[in-house]
Amino acid sequence: MRLHTAHIDQERMYLTFGDAAQTMRVELLHGMTQKQALLDATQKLLHETGVTADITGW
16 A cells, blocks of 8 residues: 555644555644644655645645
8 A cells, every 4th residue: 555645734634545446544633833843744754655745724
């Protein structure tokens, strides 16, 4: 299973995983309150998965 999309708002991170047969969406409370922590997390996500997170509400 592979990560396809990542969306982050001020409260949650939404991750979509899947393959040709099945897709799953996971919703996580992230607890990040500082924008720099968010930017660090998105950079790490990009580096480790190749997926660029969509950020809204910041």
